[in-house]
Amino acid sequence: MTTLIESLQSNVSEWRSKSFPHGEYPAIAEVFEWATEPEGSGFRLRTPQLRALEVYWFLRLNEGTPKIVDLYKKYFPANEEPDALLDALGIPAAAWRGAKYNFPTLWKSIARDDDFVREHGLQALRETLNLDYASYILALAMGAGKTALIGAIIATEFAMALEYPEGPFVQNALVFAPGTTILGALRELAAVPYERILPPRLFKQFAATVKLIFTRDGERDIPVIKGSAFNVVVTNTEKIRIQKETIRKSDLGNIFNPKKEDEARAEVANLRLQSIASLPHLGIFSDEAHHTYGQALDTELKKVRKTVDYLHANSPNLVCVVNTTGTPYFKRQPLRDVVVWYGLSQGIADNILKTVGSNIHAYNFDGDAKQVVAQIVAEFFEKYRDVTLPNGSPSKLAIYFPQTNDLRELRPTVETKLVELGLSTGLVLERHSDSGVADKDAFERINDPGSPHRVVLLVNMGTEGWNVPSLFACALARRLKTSNNFVLQAASRCLRQVPGNTVPASIYLSIENQRTLDKELRETYGESLEDLRRQESNSRSATITVRKVKLPPLVVHQLVRTVVRKEMPTAAALALTKPATGTAPRLERLTFAIARQAATRALLKQTGETITIETEPDTLDLYTAATELAAVYRLDTWAVLDELRRLYPDADELPLAHLADLSTQIEAQFSQYEVKEEHVERALALIKPDGFTRSLLPDGTETYTAEIRYPVDRENLLAHFEGWQSRHGGKSAAFGFHYTPYNFDSNPELSFFETLFEHLGLHPGQVEDIYFTGAITDPRKTDFFVEYRGDDNRWHRYTPDFIIRRKDGRCLIVEIKGENMRKDPVNGENGSKALAVRQWEKLNPAKLRYQMIFVNDDVLTREGSADARQFVEN
16 A cells, blocks of 8 residues: 555655756755755765655645645545545554544544544544644654754745745744753754755855744743744743743732632743744744654643644744654554654665664673673674774774663773773773763763774763764663663664765664664664664765876867847937827726616616726836836936936826836847857866865875765775776876776776776877766866756756876767667767767867767677777877
8 A cells, every 4th residue: 555655755756857846936946956966075965854855845835735634635535545545544444433434423533532542542643633734744764864954944945935035935943952952953953054955046045044043041031033034943842832830829919710820820821932923934843853752642742732732823824843753653653744754774775874784782691790791892892993984083882871870880890801902991981960071071072083982881871862973882781670762772873874984883782672672663663673684785985085186177179158238339328219108097987777688687787888987097206217227227327317307308207108118118229139159268177176075184195085975786886096006007007096986887887997997008108097087077076077958958067987188188088878878868879968078079179089889788898999999099
């Protein structure tokens, strides 16, 4: 059966394939084009974040921000597919039977009958169906970047609101941070590089208007101007909610009788809530919404829902509510508000999370926990002693304890084992509620590559939101009396991934905690430990490093077309003719009487003639008209005003109907343009270091790097300079690899490079170098690309695969494609890309030559590279 999530994914995929068109708000396509592939190196939204953002905007624009129940009814019509609707909502057959196979009865029972809801396990569904506003859950596993996703949604909403001021867009945001981490959430939202999400023209407006605000302890109100726009208020559920105020009985006077006093207190909303309610076009965002749901859906959720209900009733316009969470389940009940789901297994498959494989170890023991802790420390350093992240940060182990007494009892065991292993006890750091300032500071700096600590002992710390990529192992040696997902949160901390790492993580547990972890995985993610063990990454990350920073540019002639205004005689003056008097708006009066008519069934019969009433035409004062015309056509305002005064000597105003005719006359005289073509010589940089991430090595050497992602099944297509240098050596070693590794897209590309690489060693005196250019398309990293118009009628960039440059200045540009692409309208032999490069070829016949090689098999034959080899020789 198709679920709501699958149905939405299908529709969004179709929308994406058409480049996100929208007739009324076309700027959304511009936003997604930039967010998908922002120029330059650095942050970009991950695939799950992008897909969630796409679904969100599909619901907002294409579906009109529907309530979740209306969304189900649309996608699963009750009158057409009743069984599909029941299955999608998870309503059991017994409940349908109890409702006597009648939907109105079913909805009424779910809404009002507590016994019916309990009997059939419909508590979560009731909360969903009872919502009177649009509310969606975006369920993304840890590490996918939920806080950055909230920032992206807010930024795109504000940008659309600035672009379309009258549109239905969010202009204020209330963000519920998880737990008490308000400042942490504020820092995360402030640190999001929004210039990598919004295109430059929209980012400038956004950056100039957005205001980040947080609720401070001790302040009764929020420092926000009531009724203002573009505020992002970060708070938590404790600081913004309807609650009973401390109101003395004497303050109430005799207004209320004693029975009503408590009701009066309960209905008084705190000042902060009232300030939030004053903000127009409000969007509410709950970060890590499982804190809202928790394990007490019937209590905690209702508290927050009551707050949101208040804002829905009192805000000038509550647009929608967005919840991000790591789970689509509540105690194994699927939450029907979920519109996006990205699980732990998907995160591991996409290399957003580290793999665990067979590294989940459970210890079954009856004796002292000291033996287990010592064994865990020994195993960790046996496996991870020399493991570091690409930035040099050494691997770390986190050990979680139920109580501070447990930590203090077992710390000597940890230190003793370290001494046995020849390691310093200074590697140990403990963090709990009684920690001193030094330990707190060291804990905050644990991500620093220079941090000396590798074994972190924790009590009620280091779970939700603790982001330490260098953490490769977590251990829970003692059984927890109450978990509330603590085992899951602690055990999964070591799964956060970084580009370039291929070492899996490890989880160490007591057998009791292993059972708890498996249970919490099933309840939270619908997955088991076995699912995680089986899951391998389908993609990996790597870091490319620029080897040849100062490459000579490719100098070519290009045809540049510019639209310019035709030159006008210097003495040309504005000469207008007064338009013919326009007809004033007609006002006609008709008189009717009630009468039967033989020719028609109408009872109203016109009596008398139609009377035309003279009206005054709409006018515009001459100064305003001159200002508008001058601004539109870039003319001198006073010259236009003088001409208008000449046309209308006895009037201070002109008929509004004349303005269009006057505009046409001005266009005919001054708005004459022509297209000029000129051949210009341009130096194209094959590599632009400023587009890469610059860093300094310990010896002071500058390096330029960038992150790439590639599918696991293409790992054999990564070519590292060091490996090729040792394998081929000789005179070939000086060629190619202006960055390393080269990340080829196909085996024929790799085969072509290998053939030419070896051949260049035989003719080193003829060729300057060979470059694989097909993988770098970012204009901040290279100038070597051509622009072509695609099937969507939009301009795109194309970077061919290879350049072979001879010492005499001639260059061969090579593109390798499968034979099945030969007739493709874009990628084919006569496709848009090829035609664009051949324009270069025509302008530079003595310097450039373009060749397309089409291959039938996965391996390029020697004949396929014959022309390129001949180019090298001659």
